[in-house]
Amino acid sequence: MNSSKITNNFIIELNNLAKYFKDVKAVDGISLKIPRGELFSILGPNGAGKTTLIRMLTTILTPTSGEAILNGYDIRREKNEIVKLIGICPQEIVIYNVLSAEENVEFVARMHNISKEEAKKKTREILDKFGIAGLKKSTKTFSGGMKRRLNLAMSLVHNPKILFLDEPTAGLDPQARRIVWDFISELKNKDVTILLMTHDMVEADALSDHIAIIDQGKVIAQGTPSELKERYGSDNVLEVKFFKNEEMEMLKKIIDQKDMSFIAECNVLGERKLLIPFQGGLKNLEKLLHLITESLDDVENMKFRQNSLEDVFLNLTGRRLRDK
Amino acid sequence: MKLLESKPVIIAMNSLKYKIRNWQYPVFSLGFPVMFTLLFYFFLGRDSFSLGFPGMVIYATSVGTVSAAISFSSEKASGMMERLDAMPIGRRNIFLGALISETVVMAIQILIMFLLGYVILQVSFKGFFELFIGFIVALLFGISSVGIGIIIAGLAKTVEVANAISLFYYLPVLFLSGSLYPFESFIVYFTPPFWAKQVYLQITVLGHGLFDNLYSSSFIYPGGSAEMIPIPLWGGIIILFGFTISFVILGIFIFQKKTKF
Numbered sequence: 246m247n248s249s250k251i252t253n254n255f256i257i258e259l260n261n262l263a264k265y266f267k268d269v270k271a272v273d274g275i276s277l278k279i280p281r282g283e284l285f286s287i288l289g290p291n292g293a294g295k296t297t298l299i300r301m302l303t304t305i306l307t308p309t310s311g312e313a314i315l316n317g318y319d320i321r322r323e324k325n326e327i328v329k330l331i332g333i334c335p336q337e338i339v340i341y342n343v344l345s346a347e348e349n350v351e352f353v354a355r356m357h358n359i360s361k362e363e364a365k366k367k368t369r370e371i372l373d374k375f376g377i378a379g380l381k382k383s384t385k386t387f388s389g390g391m392k393r394r395l396n397l398a399m400s401l402v403h404n405p406k407i408l409f410l411d412e413p414t415a416g417l418d419p420q421a422r423r424i425v426w427d428f429i430s431e432l433k434n435k436d437v438t439i440l441l442m443t444h445d446m447v448e449a450d451a452l453s454d455h456i457a458i459i460d461q462g463k464v465i466a467q468g469t470p471s472e473l474k475e476r477y478g479s480d481n482v483l484e485v486k487f488f489k490n491e492e493m494e495m496l497k498k499i500i501d502q503k504d505m506s507f508i509a510e511c512n513v514l515g516e517r518k519l520l521i522p523f524q525g526g527l528k529n530l531e532k533l534l535h536l537i538t539e540s541l542d543d544v545e546n547m548k549f550r551q552n553s554l555e556d557v558f559l560n561l562t563g564r565r566l567r568d569k
Numbered sequence: 570m571k572l573l574e575s576k577p578v579i580i581a582m583n584s585l586k587y588k589i590r591n592w593q594y595p596v597f598s599l600g601f602p603v604m605f606t607l608l609f610y611f612f613l614g615r616d617s618f619s620l621g622f623p624g625m626v627i628y629a630t631s632v633g634t635v636s637a638a639i640s641f642s643s644e645k646a647s648g649m650m651e652r653l654d655a656m657p658i659g660r661r662n663i664f665l666g667a668l669i670s671e672t673v674v675m676a677i678q679i680l681i682m683f684l685l686g687y688v689i690l691q692v693s694f695k696g697f698f699e700l701f702i703g704f705i706v707a708l709l710f711g712i713s714s715v716g717i718g719i720i721i722a723g724l725a726k727t728v729e730v731a732n733a734i735s736l737f738y739y740l741p742v743l744f745l746s747g748s749l750y751p752f753e754s755f756i757v758y759f760t761p762p763f764w765a766k767q768v769y770l771q772i773t774v775l776g777h778g779l780f781d782n783l784y785s786s787s788f789i790y791p792g793g794s795a796e797m798i799p800i801p802l803w804g805g806i807i808i809l810f811g812f813t814i815s816f817v818i819l820g821i822f823i824f825q826k827k828t829k830f
Contacts, residue, residue: 303655328657339648341583343590348583355579356656383590399652 256281256407256438257302262311263462264297271297273462274311279455284429284439286453288446288554294462295442296336299409302440303333316406329357332405336412336442338392342385346377346395349384350402357403364402371398375428390421397425401432408432411442426452446554458558465561470554477557483521483533484514484548492541493519499540508533512559517545522556576658580666581673584640588674598636599678602629603685605749610690619693622686623703623770624748627762629682630675630711631743635735637671637718641824642731645722660825668715668817675711679704694773703773706806709813710765714739716816723823761812768805776802 257279264272272294279285287295300306302313304324313320318327340349347368354364372378375394377387384395397413410429414422429452432439443449449456450470457467466473487493497511497519507529509522523529530549537544572578588594606625610618644650653663686692687700694700718735725731743749746760757763800808 300651305651305654325657328655331655333652333655335648335652337648339652341587341649343587344583348586352579352583353656356576356653356658358657361574 254280256316257285257440258312258314260312260314262298262301262313263309264294264301264306265309270462272301272308275459275462275464277457277464277467279438279440281438282433282436283454284433284441284452286441286443286449286456287459288443288449288456288558289459290444290558293444293459295444295459296411297462298459299333299411299440299442303331303409304328330406331409332400332403332407333409334397334400334411334413336415338389338396340384340392340395340399343383345381346372346384346387346391346398347381349395350398353399354402359403367402371402374398376424390417390424393417393421394425397428404437406436406438408437408439409442410439412444413441414443414445414448422448446558450554456554458554458561460558460562466557473554473557474552477560480524480526480552481522481530482550482552482556483523483530484550485519485521485537486545486547487517487519487541488543488545490517492544493517496537496540499536503536505532505536510560514559520556520559522552522560576662577665577669580658580663581669584667584670585673588640588670594636594639598632599629599681602632602682606682606685606690610692615691616693618690619774620770622690622692623766623773625686626679626682626703626707626769627710627748627766628743629678630707630765631714631739631762632678633671633675633711633714634718634721634739635732636674637667637715638721638725638731638735639718639728640671641667641719641722642725642728646728661821664719664821664824667719668712671715671718672708672712675715676704676708679707679711695776699773699776703769706765706769706772706809709809710761713761713809713813713816716813716820719820720816720823723820723826761809761816764805764809764812768802768809771802771805 255278257277259275259277261274261276262272263270263274275294275298277285287298289295297306301308302315302320304320304327307321315327316330318330320327341352344352350368350372351364354367355361359367369378372380372395375398377391377394377398380387384392387395393413393416397410400408400410413429414425417425426448429439429441433452433454441449441452453470455467455469456473457464458473459465466477468476485493485496487496493513497513500508500511500521507524509524511522512520514520521533523533602625605628606622609621609625613621644653650663654660683700683704687694694703717738721734721738722731725734742760743762745752745754745756746762746766747753747757748762748766
């Protein structure tokens with residue numbers, strides 16, 4: 246791989262990058278700097294512009310305006326150099342379904358100018374790592390998890406410098422998801438910069454060094470997972486489900502009136518569900534529970550948990566990540 | 570060996586593997602030409618059918634339009650084209666690879682038609698050398714059909730639309746060319762199958778040896794208005810070449826432009 250034009254410590258630099266489809270601003274002036282060797286997540290709901298961004302950075306889509314530099318190469322003018330240093334794992338499973346896993350991966354390796362012998366060797370190694378080596382049958386017979394792993398293996402066989410992962414665990418069962426996560430974590434130590442597009446806050450929280458939260462084509466916040474939670478959330482959250490909507494409205498009003506400084510602004514989560522973020526530990530939880538029992542006879546159920554990126558997104562946009 | 574290591578050849582080999590394992594489509598796309606060959610053979614009788622069989626060979630190669638349109642638009646729809654775009658390949662190599670694999674499939678289909686016509690049904694022909702030249706002519710026309718298929722795939726948004734447009738193109742054009750059934754109109758001269766069939770017919774059935782054919786002053790045509798065209802055989806070959814090269818170049822151009830976002 247001769248693509249080694251290096252300008253500074255940032256392997257990806259986006260400057261006001263935008264893509265418009267007629268009147269729709271899919272990506273609306275995103276500026277980011279991603280350090281070499283990091284796992285950087287772009288977290289946002291469906292339709293936030295994640296896939297459009299990835300398609301621009303992988304040279305498939307031409308930006309409407311702005312600039313994107315990958316390892317010193319401009320995505321508009323130096324496409325040929327960029328495609329040599331990237332690997333992409335698309336959101337959909339894109340494989341030749343009548344070919345075997347080996348044939349699929351070997352084909353990708355050959356397309357990256359790897360000799361036949363070397364391609365075979367690398368294919369065996371990577372399929373072995375993903376637990377799908379030695380399967381001669383066509384991928385038609387593979388389970389969803391196996392196909393997903395093959396999809397990822399195809400993006401890695403040529404040792405890319407930058408790896409784009411677009412919702413790599415979408416539709417996977419927890420066990421298969423864990424395998425993919427473990428592999429992604431392993432990659433972090435191998436001089437690969439990973440740009441992970443996801444709407445799964447648990448995934449982003451577990452894997453990322455830095456996160457940019459995007460909504461409607463714009464970056465609305467960025468930082469490390471803990472920085473984001475600290476900046477845009479509280480320590481803990483009490484999720485309360487009421488029997489009636491009126492009870493919820495009443496408690497919300499009481500909390501607002503009492504002006505309890507340790508409680509942040511409450512968020513209504515759909516029907517009869519209230520999210521109460523608060524600072525501090527047991528003492529404050531006790532005060533909060535006392536307030537609830539004073540005001541209401543009972544509630545349907547309650548969940549006490551730590552603040553998450555989902556809450557950060559909710560605080561920033563007033564919507565949940567999974568909402569349309 | 571270097572050629573075998575080139576990207577278009579690797580893409581073609583991959584695509585051929587895919588086609589062989591999806592053998593139903595290439596086999597059944599020959600279903601109609603084979604059926605019409607048998608029907609015409611029994612209607613016309615063996616002697617008259619020797620003039621009709623070249624039209625069947627051209628019909629069989631026209632199917633390349635549908636096959637290429639479906640195969641390219643499927644790659645677009647599955648996201649594979651985008652995946653290939655993000656690799657150091659280049660659209661021209663993808664196009665060439667696909668063209669090579671479609672041409673190999675086409676060659677096999679022509680050989681199957683030859684087996685049916687010349688071996689099983691004993692259709693008469695001038696000689697093996699003439700038949701070989703006929704094979705090349707049919708293949709050349711087949712490549713132009715693939716070019717049109719790729720143009721259609723470039724323009725169509727879905728596999729279903731590509732399939733519909735390709736059927737909508739190739740069947741009317743085939744009938745308008747008079748290749749399946751005599752059609753006396755000036756329109757025939759604007760259709761590639763007409764030239765492919767006439768050249769093929771003259772070389773394999775009507776002419777008196779290839780060199781005689783090349784120097785004869787006009788197409789030999791058993792009746793009909795084509796008798797009036799004073800174009801020699803080589804003129805017809807040039808026209809066929811012209812169609813093929815134009816469709817392939819236009820195919821590359823549209824494939825590169827229209828399938829980009």
